[in-house]
Amino acid sequence: MLIRRPKGYVLKDNDVTPQPSYLRRREFLAAFVAAGGTLALPNAAQAKRFSQTDYAPLTGHKTGYSVKDPLSPWEAVTTYNNYYEFGTGKADPAKKAHKLITDPWTVTVEGEADKTGTYALEDLIDYNALEERIYRHRCVEAWSMVIPWVGVPLADVLKKFAPNSRAKYVQFFTKYSRKEMPGTFWPVLDWPYREGLRMDEALNPLPFLAVGVYGRVLPNQNGAPLRLVVPWKYGYKSIKSIDRIGFSETMPETSWNQSNAREYGFYSNVNPLVEHPRWSQASERVIGPQRGFAGALARRDTEMFNGYGDAVATLYAGMDLHKNH
Numbered sequence: 001m002l003i004r005r006p007k008g009y010v011l012k013d014n015d016v017t018p019q020p021s022y023l024r025r026r027e028f029l030a031a032f033v034a035a036g037g038t039l040a041l042p043n044a045a046q047a048k049r050f051s052q053t054d055y056a057p058l059t060g061h062k063t064g065y066s067v068k069d070p071l072s073p074w075e076a077v078t079t080y081n082n083y084y085e086f087g088t089g090k091a092d093p094a095k096k097a098h099k100l101i102t103d104p105w106t107v108t109v110e111g112e113a114d115k116t117g118t119y120a121l122e123d124l125i126d127y128n129a130l131e132e133r134i135y136r137h138r139c140v141e142a143w144s145m146v147i148p149w150v151g152v153p154l155a156d157v158l159k160k161f162a163p164n165s166r167a168k169y170v171q172f173f174t175k176y177s178r179k180e181m182p183g184t185f186w187p188v189l190d191w192p193y194r195e196g197l198r199m200d201e202a203l204n205p206l207p208f209l210a211v212g213v214y215g216r217v218l219p220n221q222n223g224a225p226l227r228l229v230v231p232w233k234y235g236y237k238s239i240k241s242i243d244r245i246g247f248s249e250t251m252p253e254t255s256w257n258q259s260n261a262r263e264y265g266f267y268s269n270v271n272p273l274v275e276h277p278r279w280s281q282a283s284e285r286v287i288g289p290q291r292g293f294a295g296a297l298a299r300r301d302t303e304m305f306n307g308y309g310d311a312v313a314t315l316y317a318g319m320d321l322h323k324n325h
């Protein structure tokens, strides 16, 4: 069955979804469901509990960082998540992450830097100088979304800590609270969740610290109040709910590498030529407006470095990207 998309449904390039077109999309999706369609989200009813307008507005100025594809809908971005601290199912974070206490929030900075210590979130992020960046997010599970983040460049924040000349790597930790995070009852990963970047990767202009999405403060399931976004790497590098940052001379541990080194390397660059034992990395399922149209899920070929090669390929000059996967 072929279902034609109404005009105006597919967002134009650089569109940051002004409210009217967003509302039109919601009305359209609601009509689609009422007509017997399905959004094919993990739990369409659940999605209703997280309407965009329930979240405080947070505007960022527009930037050139964008993607020539329609945005994935708010409903998908906020209900189809990986956040294992709240369970391993895609719908678990949206159901359980409200338990996470995100205010007040501090970030502790340690290791090879001159300005270590514990900072209030408000002292690290200037909420009056936020940017909006639209990035494609590619999960190692071979699906992708296009997401409008609101935040600040990671490099700007890291420089405040004055990392010293021994700082070759930076490591990030997610808050670990057994009380607030029911998924941490199981030893799925060695909690707290941790990730790392080489310093030159971290200081590249692309990595972004997001505090918002879709013009609203981050829902907890997306990593409130502060999460990393590293668009040329698989989604798991984009660590959520960061409360500790450490600088080191040696390569730090990363959760997925610790749990399964054969499947997950330190670098984790999106690379269609390096196969993963369980998911093909050659193409990806697009979680976007197309999802739910008579079950016809759009696919696209996965791009080297997720399409960000011009900005990052030089970081890996001379490296064997099969060995350093």
Ligand SMILES: Nc1nc2c(c(=O)[nH]1)N[C@H]1C(S)=C(S)[C@@H](COP(=O)(O)O)O[C@H]1N2
Pocket (backbone or CB within 6 Å): 077, 080, 081, 082, 083, 084, 085, 137, 138, 139, 140, 174, 193, 221, 222, 223, 234, 235, 236, 237, 238, 239, 240, 241
């Ligand atoms: N703390 C923490 N961060 C995490 C994860 C997680 O389980 N725990 N999952 C990662 C994975 S595998 C992906 S694909 C992205 C998903 O981000 P999103 O839900 O905002 O799309 O978060 C990443 N960050």
Ligand SMILES: [Mo]
Pocket (backbone or CB within 6 Å): 082, 138, 139, 140, 141, 234, 235, 236
């Ligand atoms: Mo992922």
